[in-house]
Amino acid sequence: MTGGEADLITRVSDDLPALQIAVPLLSAAICLLVRRARAAWAVAMVVAWGSFASACVLLSRVLQSGTISYAEGGWRPPWGIELRIDLLNALVLLVVTGICAIVLTASPRSLDQEVWREHHHKFYALYLLCMTGLAGMTITGDAFNIFVFLEISSLSSYALIAQGTTRRALTSSLQYLVMGTIGGTFLLLGIGMIYMVTGTLNIADMAVQLAAVGPNRTVLVALACIGIGTGIKLAVFPLHIWLPNAYTYAPAIVTAFLAATATKVAYYVLVRFVFSVFGAPLAFGELRLDAVLMPLAIAAMFAGSFVAIFQDDIKRMLAYSSVAQIGYMVLGLSLASVSGLTGGLVHLFNHAIMKSGLFLVMAAVVLRMGSTRLDAFAGLGRRMPFTMAAFVVAGLSLIGVPLTVGFVSKWYLVVGAIEGGLWPVAVLILLSSLLALIYIWRVVEVAYFRQPPEDAPEVSEAPASLLVPIWVLAGATVFFGVFTSLSVGLASAAARMLFGVEL
Amino acid sequence: MFEGGLYPYWIVIFLMMTGLYVVISRDNLVKKVIGLNIFQVSVIMFYVAMGKVRGGTAPIEAEGFTIYSNPLPHVLMLTAIVVGVATTALALSLVVRINEAYATIEEDEIRELEREEEA
Numbered sequence: 098m099t100g101g102e103a104d105l106i107t108r109v110s111d112d113l114p115a116l117q118i119a120v121p122l123l124s125a126a127i128c129l130l131v132r133r134a135r136a137a138w139a140v141a142m143v144v145a146w147g148s149f150a151s152a153c154v155l156l157s158r159v160l161q162s163g164t165i166s167y168a169e170g171g172w173r174p175p176w177g178i179e180l181r182i183d184l185l186n187a188l189v190l191l192v193v194t195g196i197c198a199i200v201l202t203a204s205p206r207s208l209d210q211e212v213w214r215e216h217h218h219k220f221y222a223l224y225l226l227c228m229t230g231l232a233g234m235t236i237t238g239d240a241f242n243i244f245v246f247l248e249i250s251s252l253s254s255y256a257l258i259a260q261g262t263t264r265r266a267l268t269s270s271l272q273y274l275v276m277g278t279i280g281g282t283f284l285l286l287g288i289g290m291i292y293m294v295t296g297t298l299n300i301a302d303m304a305v306q307l308a309a310v311g312p313n314r315t316v317l318v319a320l321a322c323i324g325i326g327t328g329i330k331l332a333v334f335p336l337h338i339w340l341p342n343a344y345t346y347a348p349a350i351v352t353a354f355l356a357a358t359a360t361k362v363a364y365y366v367l368v369r370f371v372f373s374v375f376g377a378p379l380a381f382g383e384l385r386l387d388a389v390l391m392p393l394a395i396a397a398m399f400a401g402s403f404v405a406i407f408q409d410d411i412k413r414m415l416a417y418s419s420v421a422q423i424g425y426m427v428l429g430l431s432l433a434s435v436s437g438l439t440g441g442l443v444h445l446f447n448h449a450i451m452k453s454g455l456f457l458v459m460a461a462v463v464l465r466m467g468s469t470r471l472d473a474f475a476g477l478g479r480r481m482p483f484t485m486a487a488f489v490v491a492g493l494s495l496i497g498v499p500l501t502v503g504f505v506s507k508w509y510l511v512v513g514a515i516e517g518g519l520w521p522v523a524v525l526i527l528l529s530s531l532l533a534l535i536y537i538w539r540v541v542e543v544a545y546f547r548q549p550p551e552d553a554p555e556v557s558e559a560p561a562s563l564l565v566p567i568w569v570l571a572g573a574t575v576f577f578g579v580f581t582s583l584s585v586g587l588a589s590a591a592a593r594m595l596f597g598v599e600l
Numbered sequence: 601m602f603e604g605g606l607y608p609y610w611i612v613i614f615l616m617m618t619g620l621y622v623v624i625s626r627d628n629l630v631k632k633v634i635g636l637n638i639f640q641v642s643v644i645m646f647y648v649a650m651g652k653v654r655g656g657t658a659p660i661e662a663e664g665f666t667i668y669s670n671p672l673p674h675v676l677m678l679t680a681i682v683v684g685v686a687t688t689a690l691a692l693s694l695v696v697r698i699n700e701a702y703a704t705i706e707e708d709e710i711r712e713l714e715r716e717e718e719a
Binding site for chain 1: 620623629632636639640643646647650672673676679680683686687690691694695697698701702710714717
């Protein structure tokens, strides 16, 4: 290798934070230009896996040498826009890009069925735009930038949801658009109020200035606005009403993608504002955010799971289950302790893996059966053995059975609750897990113990292009359930960093 | 109570609540989109009002002027306006598609059709 080449490589790798946003953004335009379905998919695949590789490099660099600060366009923060990658968002970025890449790998066969082929290149362009927005929200260190990227990802996700096969997809998408815009605007309002108080948009700088100002009415209203804004995007109970419809009527691939990434990034934004801008003492000590969020989180855990039990459409059932799982993540935040937040962040990682796996199983079932109604699952345990086995593995994880990731996150949440002296909350976490057992069991019972109707058409196993990603995710639920050093190690380090505890 | 310097914020609150009320109360989808627009405009107004300094001029250096308005919130709102336009365009195109699919843009009628579909 010549000196010039090595120099180029270091320069490119120094610019990785910016490339993480710029490459998907530009490639979305390329996807539109190539017009051929498979060619656009190939472009998107290269970009998505490249982003994942770059996220891995960034994570390892953060682990080695601490927080990365990248001044966009050479304008120094706090005046210019800063991309700032620390342990917390390196973890979220890894999850987002990883899920993006895996779901995209599984997409062609499922899309052939659900989206007209002439529209595939546009679909991949939207997919990359959404990924741009999510990655941007994750790594930016500028509050207004978060709003801009939020809208980029939201607008493209509305369009993605509207691609669904039924006309209900259109109304669901509009419903999400109306709520999502209200959420985004509330976030903008909250950011504006912090700007009024601090005179800066840089998140790190905001924290310094806010600490100097202390709590006042404007700061309180800003926290409320940001809480409502991210709460809508995160689908915190009772702001979740857009979620079940959007997830049910979107194409299966879109559901697998959004369920694992969009709400997770919204959770990250909430955590970022609460801890890095307002700071734990202000948010929990003076403004009592935990007292607001904890009842909502517990209500979500029960209401989401309870409604899920009565759904006949399994995709919709999993959507309501997402509402409940988001409740666990928010509960972790509201425990306001290092182990509680560790539980919330681990659950972000774990839930992304298991829910995208489960929704990819739905994509396989739609592909073979044309429906995800409970009746369609009759006898599928024998007819699509590998797909349904993956459903069982990921489903066990959703319940929180030991040796799966679900157990790991619930363990930390329970520990966090007990440490905080909240025994009833620990009991409620365990009780709500039993509800998950019921709704997963309904599907397993039908799939394994009910005979398919006599006139049922022959069904073959899902194609390998879907089965491999499904099993990568199902395998990951077990792998990260046993080897927790990556997920728990990172999450607890990030939680300690946010609480300002020495590493 | 009604301080002169704060009146832009009263307008902001009035617009915001009007927009939110229209979004919630109207069944007509186009009216909902209009309500959403009013809601977004209120926040734009909020930023513009906060950037204005009384007696300040445009932030261009010139002799005899020492007080300037803060240009940053105004510039931010250019982006927010673009976002608002994009959202409106997407929402209206969805409304067009909904009209094609349901032959109505009244939410209660759409809900009725969806209920029939499910039954």
